[in-house]
Amino acid sequence: MNTHTPERGTIAPMDSSNTRRDATRRKLFEAAVTLIAEQGFSSTTVDEIAERAGVAKGTVYYNFASKNVLFEELLRHGIELLATSLQAAADEVADRGGSRIDALDAMIRAGLDFISRYPALTQLYVAELWRTNRAWQSTLMVVRERAITVVENVLREAVAQEELSEEIDIPLTASALFGMVLVAALDWQSYQPDRSLDEVHAALSRLLQGRVTGRPA
Amino acid sequence: MNTHTPERGTIAPMDSSNTRRDATRRKLFEAAVTLIAEQGFSSTTVDEIAERAGVAKGTVYYNFASKNVLFEELLRHGIELLATSLQAAADEVADRGGSRIDALDAMIRAGLDFISRYPALTQLYVAELWRTNRAWQSTLMVVRERAITVVENVLREAVAQEELSEEIDIPLTASALFGMVLVAALDWQSYQPDRSLDEVHAALSRLLQGRVTGRPA
DNA sequence: TCCCTTGTACTGACTGGTCAGTGCAAAAAG
DNA sequence: CTTTTTGCACTGACCAGTCAGTACAAGGGA
Numbered sequence: 001m002n003t004h005t006p007e008r009g010t011i012a013p014m015d016s017s018n019t020r021r022d023a024t025r026r027k028l029f030e031a032a033v034t035l036i037a038e039q040g041f042s043s044t045t046v047d048e049i050a051e052r053a054g055v056a057k058g059t060v061y062y063n064f065a066s067k068n069v070l071f072e073e074l075l076r077h078g079i080e081l082l083a084t085s086l087q088a089a090a091d092e093v094a095d096r097g098g099s100r101i102d103a104l105d106a107m108i109r110a111g112l113d114f115i116s117r118y119p120a121l122t123q124l125y126v127a128e129l130w131r132t133n134r135a136w137q138s139t140l141m142v143v144r145e146r147a148i149t150v151v152e153n154v155l156r157e158a159v160a161q162e163e164l165s166e167e168i169d170i171p172l173t174a175s176a177l178f179g180m181v182l183v184a185a186l187d188w189q190s191y192q193p194d195r196s197l198d199e200v201h202a203a204l205s206r207l208l209q210g211r212v213t214g215r216p217a
Numbered sequence: 218m219n220t221h222t223p224e225r226g227t228i229a230p231m232d233s234s235n236t237r238r239d240a241t242r243r244k245l246f247e248a249a250v251t252l253i254a255e256q257g258f259s260s261t262t263v264d265e266i267a268e269r270a271g272v273a274k275g276t277v278y279y280n281f282a283s284k285n286v287l288f289e290e291l292l293r294h295g296i297e298l299l300a301t302s303l304q305a306a307a308d309e310v311a312d313r314g315g316s317r318i319d320a321l322d323a324m325i326r327a328g329l330d331f332i333s334r335y336p337a338l339t340q341l342y343v344a345e346l347w348r349t350n351r352a353w354q355s356t357l358m359v360v361r362e363r364a365i366t367v368v369e370n371v372l373r374e375a376v377a378q379e380e381l382s383e384e385i386d387i388p389l390t391a392s393a394l395f396g397m398v399l400v401a402a403l404d405w406q407s408y409q410p411d412r413s414l415d416e417v418h419a420a421l422s423r424l425l426q427g428r429v430t431g432r433p434a
Numbered sequence: 435t436c437c438c439t440t441g442t443a444c445t446g447a448c449t450g451g452t453c454a455g456t457g458c459a460a461a462a463a464g
Numbered sequence: 465c466t467t468t469t470t471g472c473a474c475t476g477a478c479c480a481g482t483c484a485g486t487a488c489a490a491g492g493g494a
Contacts, residue, residue, distance in 0.1 A: 020442090020443070021442085021443070024443080024444085037348070037349075038348065038349050038350040038351075039348070039350060039351070040257055040258065040259055040344075040348065040351075041257065042257050042258075042259035042260040043258075043259040045478080045479060045480085046479075046480060046481080047478095047479075047480090055444080055445090056444060056445040056446060057445080057446070057480095057481090058443095058444065058445050058446065058481095058482085058483085059443075059444050059445075060481095061480090061481065061482080062442095062443065062444065062445095063443090063444095066480080066481080067480070067481090123347050123348060123349075126343065126344075126347060127343070127344040127345070127347075127348065128344070129403075130340050130343060130344075130403045130404075130406075130407050131254070131255065131256075131257065131340060131344065132254075132255050132340075132407075133255040133256060134255075134256070134257075141408075144408070165423075167423075168420070168423060169416060169419070169420040171409060172401060172405070172409070172412065172416065172417055172420035172421075173420055173423075173424065175400055175401050175404040175405075175408075176397045176398075176400065176401040176420060176421055176424055177397075177424075178400060179396045179397050179398075179399060179400020179401055179403075179404070180393045180394075180396050180397040180400070181393075181396075182396060182400060183392055183393065183395060183396020183397070183399060183400065184389060184392050184393040184396055186346075186347045186396075187347075187389075187392040187396070188389070188392075189347075190347050190349075191358075191361070191392075192388060192389070195389065199386060199389065200389055202386070203385070203386040203389035203390055203393060204389075204393055206382075206384075206385060206390075207390065207393055207394075207424075207425075209427065210426065210427015236468095237463070237464080237467090237468070237469090238467085238468070241468085241469080262452085262453060262454080263453080263454060263455080264453075264454090272469080272470090273469065273470045273471060273472090274454095274455090274470095274471085274472090275456090275457095275458095275469075275470065275471075275472090276468080276469055276470075278454095278455070278456080279468070279469070280468095283454080283455080284454070284455090
């Protein structure tokens with residue numbers, strides 16, 4: 001098994017060795033995320049990942065128990081980034097006293113921001129999320145939950161404050177909104193890269209606020 | 218062996234196939250679509266596909282030049298089914314003089330119907346659509362175009378008839394709508410299978426028509 | 435000062451297994 | 465007789481994971 005480094009217990013000048021390892025792990029994450037997004041998990045080889053990270057193959061196995069574990073840690077790491085950034089966007093609006101609808105709008109923007117910053121991570125996530133029978137199935141469920149919950153909470157608050165009709169179906173609406181942002185953003189990146197983030201945001205915002213069906217007032 | 222019963226989720230419409238060869242090809246499509254949806258393209262073996270289809274391995278290669286070609290033809294065949302069914306839904310509404318908004322609503326329902334009938338095909342499609350650097354990249358672009366165009370056309374007509382604000386961004390709105398339906402449906406199937414199609418449809422319809430933000434005017 | 439030990443991080447050749455695709459003779463099917 | 469399918473042995477490339485060994489920094493003893 002893995003000899004765990006006792007990072008807190010040691011008195012030693014903390015990071016001279018620890019940072020080296022972390023840097024390696026980060027390089028591996030980075031290499032893995034792009035390769036897997038491009039080619040898929042199964043057709044990406046550990047050799048490729050190692051090469052792209054500028055590291056020997058053995059190093060991958062020194063740092064991760066297996067290819068699967070590397071991937072799972074990648075997923076967990078990534079979703080934490082997303083959930084945090086969505087939550088931050090919602091909180092920021094709440095702090096300055098904005099409505100919950102404004103918070104949703106801010107989350108759409110945060111989502112778009114995230115996707116344009118980490119496109120590979122997003123691709124990889126979409127490609128795996130609805131698969132069945134895969135080893136990391138349970139990890140994915142947790143991961144999805146983490147993100148969807150943030151959206152659901154804001155929807156719930158909005159209903160409580162009567163900003164949204166209480167007839168909406170919270171779980172379904174949350175996943176629809178999530179999907180709307182996800183797919184629009186991926187399509188934007190892949191097929192309409194000339195558009196600006198503002199344009200995409202405006203289009204989605206309009207959809208959220210029911211201003212698609214014209215007739216202002 | 219396993220006389221694979223053609224249950225729900227089959228690819229083929231009840232199209233009366235003529236030749237013996239077509240029947241074999243259909244069996245292979247059917248076997249391939251479920252296996253690839255579950256496991257991904259690269260980790261599905263040709264031996265598995267042949268076995269599930271109840272056919273010798275040599276037969277696969279007698280009917281398709283390679284595993285890649287089999288998959289590409291599968292994608293093309295599948296998207297044709299989807300585009301046709303979306304178009305039919307839109308036309309049906311037009312024929313009986315409904316509004317273009319009603320047509321969009323009907324397409325949402327047709328989309329949901331399709332996804333619940335062919336879940337495996339949908340999963341597989343989502344998993345591959347935004348990948349880069351894959352052999353069938355160009356096939357996918359055509360395939361996406363075929364489906365999105367149907368939606369865009371209805372949006373364009375709706376704008377022309379002033380049912381929709383002329384400020385909407387047609388391509389972006391089309392892909393957002395597409396994604397909304399896609400993700401909501403997949404999430405429904407995978408994580409909330411207890412919901413009825415009507416519930417899902419109602420939630421999406423509400424979102425489309427801007428009835429989320431309460432206040433019935 | 436120099437030598438020796440210890441622990442951590444990394445290396446890359448190697449192994450055992452998997453899988454796409456081939457070749458072919460013979461049997462069904464039409 | 466032609467087309468299609470079968471069954472099965474075989475090949476060669478490819479790949480996850482292993483393992484014996486290297487590099488090097490830090491500490492201790494003399």
